[in-house]
Amino acid sequence: xxxxxxxxxxxxxxxxxxxKPKPRxxxxxxxxxxxxxxxxxxxxxxxxxxxxxNWQSERGSFDPELPYSPGKPQKKxxxxxxxxxxxHPSQLDESLSLSLLKQFPNTTPLxxxxxxxxxxxxxxxxxxxxWLKCKAPRPFSLPLHMSAIDWPDKQQIELVYELRSSCSNAxxxxxxxxxxxxxxxxxxxxxxxxxxxxxREAAELFGVVFDSHPDPRKLLLDxxxxxxxxxxxxEDPEHEFIKxxx
Amino acid sequence: xxxxxxxxxxxxxxxxxxxxxxxxxxHPIPAMIMSRIxxxxxxxxxxxxxxxxxxxxxxxxPSTHGVLRLVIxxxxxxVLEVTPHLGYIHRSIEKICENETYPQITHLTDRLDYLxxxxxxxxxxxxxxxxxxxEVPERAQVARVIISELQRIQSHLLWWGVFGMDLGAxxxxxxxxxxxEQITDxxxxxxxxRLTMNYFRIGGLVWDLHENFVSRTKKFLDYFPQALQEHERxxxxxxxxxxxxxxxxxxxxxxxxxxxxSGPVLRAxxxxxxxxxxxxxxxxxxxxxxxxxxxxxxxxxxxxVRIEEMRESMKIIRQGLDMLAPGDFCALTPRxxxxxxxxxxxxxxxxxxxxxxxxxxxxxxxxYRAKLTSPGFNCLQAINEMAQGLKxxxxxxxxxxxxxxxxxxxx
Numbered sequence: 249x250x251x252x253x254x255x256x257x258x259x260x261x262x263x264x265x266x267x268k269p270k271p272r273x274x275x276x277x278x279x280x281x282x283x284x285x286x287x288x289x290x291x292x293x294x295x296x297x298x299x300x301x302n303w304q305s306e307r308g309s310f311d312p313e314l315p316y317s318p319g320k321p322q323k324k325x326x327x328x329x330x331x332x333x334x335x336h337p338s339q340l341d342e343s344l345s346l347s348l349l350k351q352f353p354n355t356t357p358l359x360x361x362x363x364x365x366x367x368x369x370x371x372x373x374x375x376x377x378x379w380l381k382c383k384a385p386r387p388f389s390l391p392l393h394m395s396a397i398d399w400p401d402k403q404q405i406e407l408v409y410e411l412r413s414s415c416s417n418a419x420x421x422x423x424x425x426x427x428x429x430x431x432x433x434x435x436x437x438x439x440x441x442x443x444x445x446x447x448r449e450a451a452e453l454f455g456v457v458f459d460s461h462p463d464p465r466k467l468l469l470d471x472x473x474x475x476x477x478x479x480x481x482x483e484d485p486e487h488e489f490i491k492x493x494x
Numbered sequence: 495x496x497x498x499x500x501x502x503x504x505x506x507x508x509x510x511x512x513x514x515x516x517x518x519x520x521h522p523i524p525a526m527i528m529s530r531i532x533x534x535x536x537x538x539x540x541x542x543x544x545x546x547x548x549x550x551x552x553x554x555x556p557s558t559h560g561v562l563r564l565v566i567x568x569x570x571x572x573v574l575e576v577t578p579h580l581g582y583i584h585r586s587i588e589k590i591c592e593n594e595t596y597p598q599i600t601h602l603t604d605r606l607d608y609l610x611x612x613x614x615x616x617x618x619x620x621x622x623x624x625x626x627x628x629e630v631p632e633r634a635q636v637a638r639v640i641i642s643e644l645q646r647i648q649s650h651l652l653w654w655g656v657f658g659m660d661l662g663a664x665x666x667x668x669x670x671x672x673x674x675e676q677i678t679d680x681x682x683x684x685x686x687x688r689l690t691m692n693y694f695r696i697g698g699l700v701w702d703l704h705e706n707f708v709s710r711t712k713k714f715l716d717y718f719p720q721a722l723q724e725h726e727r728x729x730x731x732x733x734x735x736x737x738x739x740x741x742x743x744x745x746x747x748x749x750x751x752x753x754x755x756s757g758p759v760l761r762a763x764x765x766x767x768x769x770x771x772x773x774x775x776x777x778x779x780x781x782x783x784x785x786x787x788x789x790x791x792x793x794x795x796x797x798x799v800r801i802e803e804m805r806e807s808m809k810i811i812r813q814g815l816d817m818l819a820p821g822d823f824c825a826l827t828p829r830x831x832x833x834x835x836x837x838x839x840x841x842x843x844x845x846x847x848x849x850x851x852x853x854x855x856x857x858x859x860x861x862y863r864a865k866l867t868s869p870g871f872n873c874l875q876a877i878n879e880m881a882q883g884l885k886x887x888x889x890x891x892x893x894x895x896x897x898x899x900x901x902x903x904x905x
Contacts, residue, residue: 360835360836362836362837362839363839365837389752390751390756390767391752391754392754392841392848392850392867393850393852393865393867395852395863395865397854397863398863408852408865410839410850410852410867414751414765415767416772417772417773419839421837440752440754441752441753441875441876442752442753442754442872442875444875445871445875467580467581468581468584468905469581470581477586477589478588478589478863482589
């Protein structure tokens, strides 16, 4: 489309009054007057209009306590009460799920994620990852990341491996649990080179030990640093300072 | 007497306990890399005792674009191994996220890849919006796409200028910044910031687009194709650039996939992977654009992919301006945003590749665990693969075409 047409189409933007920023009343007098029920200093005195009975439903049905919008309140914004409708769903692949469960019977599918997720036994890790990389019905050849979650209550650390397919929007996440006291798992850098640095990061931040890792040094932290910052018991000293500034 | 003299001489040459080059017990050079080293070097090695040495490139080297430190093992001028050392600006953003509410985290994401600040903000916001099921008004959706694509052009222009400077030409830097300045001015007028934007909000935008936004963007679109032509004349057709880039730093398709590369690096290696096409977010499925793909995976392909991406971004912006209609810019959002229990994920195509946010929520207003996946982190891992057997000057070209932003890698 030629740019002149775009010009015509947006001519209203500079003229329309409603889109221009309106001056805000900030003076103490106007605040007091508006509290008393007056609309503006110049206008006539009017009692404040009583709230309609269904004012809450007019503003939306979610969170009745404090409806809030940044900027001026809008009419057309639709807050939806019942969420998880994933906008770009990577549907749970039935064939993948079936064949993975057939191949590795100890695997359990997880339903907490928006993508196909499986909890595997930690000793099966290399076999599962290489099966997904090469032999799965739709191979997942593009690794995305590897990270960990700390569960102090269960005394476990959960490792999450995210893989993608390089030609479709299919994704899979593989979860494995290791004990928190002695977290050992085999390194997956031999299957995906990508996980080399991700594992070094998880090792220094969570204290997970990756056996037979090609380069088990610290990556982001100083080599003399002790402690595992992303474990839950680690307190951010700076955050403590912000909480008590005096 | 003579023998004694030669003994001391050879000791000094070898350097005491260090092993000479001929018996590399620690790190043997793979046969594949040996074949890359040209014959003359090999002949020299057989006659003269040479010795490997380590060179620190960075953390203050001008071509490392920040505080990246590369430890290079060299034989003469030939690179045998590159080891990146990270963490100079590690700010532990993932730990900070655990103590902040969801809207507060938005401004942390533009501190990662400051050249794709808008897109990083959008990625985080998209995660929250999809988790709580918030519908974003049409005007905000279109504005987000236009602004993201402007951001992509702006980032690529900076890369283009710096690429020229890395190769030893100062002029492109000035031309790149001249054009980038126009986009930065548009952003400054719209959201008040030039680098760390924080303009997108959960539910829409912080305020409506500035009244000059459309006219200034159109003015830029009128101006920029001609400027891009000028850029192409300046660098793309330059013999020195062609010589220094073609066939240098080749990353094969298999290796690019195994290292988890994304963005222009992956596409230059011949993989048709663009999150905007494969898993369209926002309203990208309504736009008509193409994804440039390289064939060889060398530095020149990465250069060409980025230049073509700027043209495609212009196409998207033209369509976006066509769609932009008056309306709401932000939806009603609850004051206290709580995500339901579970895992949430969002993935977006920034100027550098796939930026991903992963959140495990326990149902409160703060994430239990947040993981931010940056594109540069994966791409930088592949640098050893690309640079082995080449010269130091080629390594500079490789770093430049990877388009690294160090805060994005260190987080």
